[in-house]
Amino acid sequence: MHEQAMFRDLLRKVTEVAQAEGAPHITRIRLWVGALSHLTAAHLQADWAPMTQGTVAEGAGLEVTVSSDLNDPRAQGVVLMSLDVGAREPAPPPGTPGA
């Protein structure tokens, strides 16, 4: 739960980029985790799905790269490197079985 502030900030940025690009849906997100970050890849993977529910990033795949470089100036941080945007699958027409 204490990672919430960081997740909130990441999601705010993801939403902002999606809006600027006119993208209805994010399909993949790539994060970089510094060697001195208190968060681990397991942290991020475990909390990602519940935190993105109901957002533009819901269902997006998450790729996490963990750095081992202690001297990187961002070593204590988490960086949103890039994201893939795309359209959601179109809704099936009314009356389609299973719709």
Next chain:
Amino acid sequence: MTDRTISVDYLARVEGEGALKVRIHGWNVEEVELQIFEPPRFFEAFLRGRGYAEAPDITARICGICPVAYQMSSCHAMEQALGISVGGQLRELRRLLYCGEWIESHALHIYLLHAPDFLGYPDAIRLAKDHPLAVKKGLKLKKAGNALMSLLGGREIHPINVRVGGFYRVPSKEELEAFRPELESALELAEETVHFAHTFKFPDVKEDYDFVALRPPNEYPLNEGNVASSTGLEVPASRFEEEFQEVHVRHSNALHCVRKGGGSYLVGPLARYALNYDRLPPRATSLAREVDLTPPVRNPFRSVLVRAVEIVFACEEALRIIDQYDPPESAWVPAPAPSGPTEGCAVTEAPRGILYHRYRLDEKGLIADAKIVAPTSQNQKRIEDDVRHLVTRSVHLDDESLGYACERAIRNHDPCISCATHFLDLEVVRD
């Protein structure tokens, strides 16, 4: 629209987790208000209507650094409510899991958050530039704690192998023995950590703490023991709410916990050490003597040394448990269905201090009411007292230096917002 990749390269920020307001009138400190975000209060509401068996997994989500503490307190409380007792090897495995959490949590705090304060660096990045070996050792120690949590808990964050009555699966003797070399290496690193912390220069400060910690009959506390204090209190967990009281304060989302009829108190390493020094195992005791860490330690800055000694304890204890391990026949003690409404409570020792859980169950075993008192809310008033004393001593400093000194005073107690105290919103008002 076709799929495409957009480069962003944005460094995420942590904001809004903590704030400190200090009001100074002339040379007098009139107000110190620490504001923190406290998730357990929301979880108390989430838990209502859920099955008793869900509590360990739900409460583990409260904290990514100390999920085991939440699982242990909830399991013990539910077991008391259901009338079952977990002993023998299952009890030992719970202690082993807790050791993993103490190792990773204390190593994180010492190397990434606290050490830079003593060595004159603004953060761990600058510390790592000049002391890469020390930081690498710290990370290795933290990794060993995480690995122990994965081994017993199924994964290092929010473990999934803990249940009321024990575990879903217990490790084999071979699995635990295979981990022994990593723990031996962690013990050596822990001993080096004590020596590393002993080189720090500590401000000459002494606080008059009312220490509160668990005190079991014959071991250093993790899961069990009476709630004891340095002023002579010694009561079972079931009397926690008779002795301690949560109060609302205007300036914080967190409730402040105080002694009934008294004031602030301190939980965590300094308190455990003061009340249980005689329960430390041999190597931890011998190292504590070597660095002149005579209990009680009333200088909050020296808490970094106590944390280092506690890592030595956790490694020693983990090795002891592995060496005596004989896998139990069953991974858990079955719980009977409740015969009617029932209630249970428990206190265990999170790395940051005692964590109290109380649950009321209905006749179907659904949670009717939950109460969780986290260590940070118990320490919050005491942290404000420390900061008030510090500001009184340092009122001549400019706002920037005073702000840094306040952050250090808060970090001494490793609050749950520890990682966020580097991002503390500080307001100094001088009238």
